[in-house]
Amino acid sequence: MKTIANNLRLFWQGTMLSYIALFAWLRPTTYIASKILMPLAQILFFTFLGSYASGGSNVDFYVIGNAIQITAVSGIFGVTMSIGGDRWAGTLPYLFGTPANRLMMFFGRAFMHIIDGALGVVIALMWGALLFGVDFSQTNMSALGLTILVTTISTCGLGLLMGCLSLITANVMFVNNTVYFLLLIFSGANVALDTLPNWMQAFSQILPLTRGIASARILIAGGSFSQVAPMLMSEIGIGLIYGWLGYMLFKWFELQAKRKGTLETV
């Protein structure tokens, strides 16, 4: 019982401190610029582009796709910076020196970003309703809430894997930015997946977000939870696989660092 309590405390403290440290460094204005205005500008850009492409007939498709994709700002960038932050700040050797439960420590880094990312999607959808008149009157709101949460968790799973890459490469922002922008294509946020070449469709199926975005579109159009439940199960499964791969990489990195006496392989 005591072990469980200790692990939960470690999880909570780790998640809070890494998040506070991240935004203490980033400053509140950077938070507003990166998490509120940048997503709004991205939604506007792709929605206007989509509107131009479709003659203004399919605005909801782009608003919803980009609003859900916004979760990747927290899921990819936020989680990566929380994991990589320990290396950049020089606290990684101390963490590896503690007997703390690695699973709690590792997944704790993503927790606040899940809440933050889900909140970001809610704000983005509100922008969509306000500026583009996206209609939520037929929407099962609790199912949509669950979809947002599942998609955010799934994206944070990919972020955990990316975060581990930040421990073994100096070019992680290159990788992160590339992954973020590739998700704009492959997740179906801006292009209907069935219009993409087969290999692109196949690749999109192993990514987080793809099923989350499709589910959100169905729910906002008035679909039922039972229609999207199988997709949400797959979405969370994909996220857990990425997260687990990240954890394995984290463990491997710790093992290598201790064996070779280095915390940096680059």
Next chain:
Amino acid sequence: MNFKNLFVYWRTVLTVAEITLRHQWNDSFILFAILVQPMIIAVLALFMLRGLGGDYAMFVVVGSGLTGLWSSLLFISGNSINAERWQGTLESLVAIPTPFEVIIFGKNLANVVQSLISMTSSYLLAALLFGYTLKMVEPLLFLGSVLLSVFAFISFGLVIAPLFIMYRGIQQWQNAMEFPVYILAGFLFPIALLPNWTTPISYILPPYWAARALHETSTGAGDVQKVILAWGLMLIFSVIDLFIASKLFKVMLYKARVDATLETE
């Protein structure tokens, strides 16, 4: 900015530009900004706009290239003075006899010229991977538009860079400034889609006139008068930007040399 200095110190401008290019080719973020991101945007736009027909592929090539130019200007040229501070070389640069703005002009020249790669890579992507036959309707006018756009972007960059170092509050909004200019400058869709109140904002942005000149000369959508109007406005805005930049550099150098601080916070 004293124009004469650019001619007197032309060798310095070119040397700074060369060193900047060599230095930046090792920076993966810069490669992302000028190569990867514009290509991804080009792929997206090619898929999204394919129903439009006509010369949309050339429109996408130019538009996505412009996104690379702007992102590079915002993040790389915008931080061209900050980068010296981070590396600890700013104090030396403001103390040497060579005018500081000459050095920053050289850095911005390198940044903007290397950003033209984004247009070339988008062209190759559309032509080789997507198989489009791309035809430049007015190649000479297009070349003129490119040269004037480079000058307009450099001049704009010379305003942004001292602002970012003196007022860090502005620099913190950097992440939020990327997409709005894509939208307001009409890189990939006409600004007629936007609400009317945004039009005056577009008109005072040099990237908007660059986009107009480049789109109209590449696709043949506009007549010569429209192109000349865009060129003229790019020149006017460049002169205004250089005037503002000269004032900002004076204030910045005063802070550096007299107040011994480059931060107003």
